[in-house]
Structure formats: C-alpha cells, structure tokens
Amino acid sequence: MTKFSLPGFDLDKFIRETYAEDLGEGLPGGGHDVTSESVIPADARFAGVMDSRDPIVVAGLPVAVAFFLALDPDMDIEVLVEEGQTVPAGSDLMRLSGNARAMLTAERSALNTVQHLSGIATMTREYVDAIGDGGAVLLDTRKTIPGLRFLEKYATRMGGAQNHRMGLWDAAMIKDNHVLVAGDVGEAVRRARNAGVARIICEVDRLDQIEPALSAGADHLLLDNMEPDTLREAVALVAGRAITEASGGVNLQTIGAKSATGVDYVSVGRLTQSAPAADIGLDFAPL
Structure with missing residues (x-):
C-alpha cells in the first residue's frame, strides 16, 4: 500500500x-x-x-x-x-x-x-444524498477538533463534500464581528481587498448587505441563516457576480430546499462537529 x-x-x-x-x-x-x-x-x-x-x-x-x-x-x-x-x-x-x-x-x-x-x-454522504437535484455542492467548515483538521476534512471528502477554507490563512472570511469593528460590510471588504487578499468571502445576513459587499470586491458571499425564499432573492441579486453559499440552520430536513434556491454551495458545520x-x-x- x-x-x-x-x-x-x-x-x-x-x-x-x-x-x-x-x-x-x-x-x-x-x-x-x-x-x-x-x-x-x-x-x-x-x-x-x-x-x-x-x-x-x-x-x-x-x-x-x-x-x-x-x-x-x-x-x-x-x-x-x-x-x-x-x-x-x-x-x-x-x-x-x-x-x-x-x-x-x-x-x-x-x-x-x-x-x-x-x-x-x-x-x-447522508447530506450529499439529501441535497438531491438542487445542484449545490456540500462544503465542510473549520468546526474541527484541534489537531485533527486535516484528517477530518479528508473524511468529508471521502463522503463526497468539498473542503471550505483549510484555515485562517487561505482566504479572508469577513463575519459579523469583523464588520462590527470595520463599521460596515463594504468597508470590511475594501480593507481586505486593499491589503492584497486574493480570495475574500463575506458573510451577509441581510439582503441590503449584498450590493455593498459586491461593490467592494467580495468574491464569495456566505448567505447566513436565510430561509429558502430569501436565498432565492439573494441569488437573483447576486446575478452570478460572486459565488453564493447558504449557511446556518442546515440539517438533513432543510438542505434540499436550501440547495434548490440556486446557491452554489451549502456549508454544514455538523459534519465535523457532531x-x-x-x-x-x-x-x-x-x-
């Protein structure tokens, strides 16, 4: 072997x-x-x-x-x-x-x-199967046991998922606490872009945050805790200008409906956490 x-x-x-x-x-x-x-x-x-x-x-x-x-x-x-x-x-x-x-x-x-x-x-694999024909790809998260991340993310790949960020180093992920310090979504994204970060993921939990994030240069929007109808509206607003990811409140009962909204990815923390x-x-x- x-x-x-x-x-x-x-x-x-x-x-x-x-x-x-x-x-x-x-x-x-x-x-x-x-x-x-x-x-x-x-x-x-x-x-x-x-x-x-x-x-x-x-x-x-x-x-x-x-x-x-x-x-x-x-x-x-x-x-x-x-x-x-x-x-x-x-x-x-x-x-x-x-x-x-x-x-x-x-x-x-x-x-x-x-x-x-x-x-x-x-x-x-259960989550991959539950996505159905929606077309979204399943992602894992950084919710891993310290010291076991590479093995746990290997295991999600064996189950049919793709890996999200491997750590804090390979992409910027701007979340609510980063926005709180920066002042607003657009300013947080601009700071990352001006720092030369090549890949910028920005979490948004409201539709009115989408345009400022995109205008400032976000490559990937994490659409957090949105119900399917809101996700559909978000995907329409993005209109292919960035990668879209549904996150939060995802379980085996909800992943199919979230995937069917047209998002590119659905991320699930419990794959490695639970x-x-x-x-x-x-x-x-x-x-």
Whole structure:
C-alpha cells in the first residue's frame, strides 16, 4: 500500500504523539503497555479482522495501517475495501496478522481513528444524498477538533463534500464581528481587498448587505441563516457576480430546499462537529 499522505499533515508525527499519549511517555511508570506486556508473551502472534457493525462510508484505514506497522513493521495487513466506499453492516474492512503485543497496543488508536473518520464520512454522504437535484455542492467548515483538521476534512471528502477554507490563512472570511469593528460590510471588504487578499468571502445576513459587499470586491458571499425564499432573492441579486453559499440552520430536513434556491454551495458545520463515531470492531485470535 502506498503511504498515506495529506498536504500539511505529518502522519509519522501523528502516530508518535498518539502513542506517547496512550503509553504515558514521560510520566511516572509510563512508556509501555503494562497490560499486554504482563499478560501476552513477547513472541505470541495474533490474527485479526476489523469489521463494521454499521453501514458506513469508509475513511481512515490507511491511518490504521500506519498505527499497526509502526509497532510491527513485518505485520501482514490486507485492506479489503476502498476509502470512500459504502459498505453494509457486517463488512470486513481489514485482515491482519503479526505480533500480538503490537496489535493489542495499536488496537485502540487504530479503531478510534477509523471510527471517527468513517462517522464523519458517513454523515457527509447522508447530506450529499439529501441535497438531491438542487445542484449545490456540500462544503465542510473549520468546526474541527484541534489537531485533527486535516484528517477530518479528508473524511468529508471521502463522503463526497468539498473542503471550505483549510484555515485562517487561505482566504479572508469577513463575519459579523469583523464588520462590527470595520463599521460596515463594504468597508470590511475594501480593507481586505486593499491589503492584497486574493480570495475574500463575506458573510451577509441581510439582503441590503449584498450590493455593498459586491461593490467592494467580495468574491464569495456566505448567505447566513436565510430561509429558502430569501436565498432565492439573494441569488437573483447576486446575478452570478460572486459565488453564493447558504449557511446556518442546515440539517438533513432543510438542505434540499436550501440547495434548490440556486446557491452554489451549502456549508454544514455538523459534519465535523457532531458526527457520531461508526461502530467498528477488531476481533483477534491466537495463531
């Protein structure tokens, strides 16, 4: 398997820091898996199967593989499904065999990652399906757990969404508090444009803010907490002069109607903020 790689994400560091936390490195008595070392012989070998007890969209298996190989580079691992694949409950995801202590030490970190990322991908796919034929594209947000943003945004892509900003650096997003300090929407956008910012997203929550934002140079309008009728009017006022995005109050019951208004995008914070973990297990047997 090709090593898992994401721009901006250091997989080796993530593995090291996760194990350091779980093994208690630097703490009194820490630095090892006391249970496995005291119960399992050093040369014992296990075979295992990771399987899903829920219907899921798969995400995170390459990271799980890295957790296992970090402790047993000779472990035999067979990944049985593709990232982004939809699988029914009861599906086997991965088979592995190798050093028993390594498997047991890696088990929780590997499972936690796959459960969390597959949960995000699964919820994301539900929202993609709920958009229907409206034509809008689903976006995630920056509502991610610190330290996990690159992985969580990877999981939304596996579910069929596109990534919004990756962080504070790759676009300006002018929101109500920025406007409060600047004085008005137009002035806030002008300041960003005069500073040489290439991509300017501006949040508007009233129709009368649209023209000032566009006139000042906004590229992308985030239409916040607008009902479908207001969104339609907003899209008509924009008339193709900027990207339009519906945001706020979006759930599985409302996303279809918001998408059908003609907006280019619909963003949903709960994809990364509230997705439940998938029920995924790992069963071992001695060899």
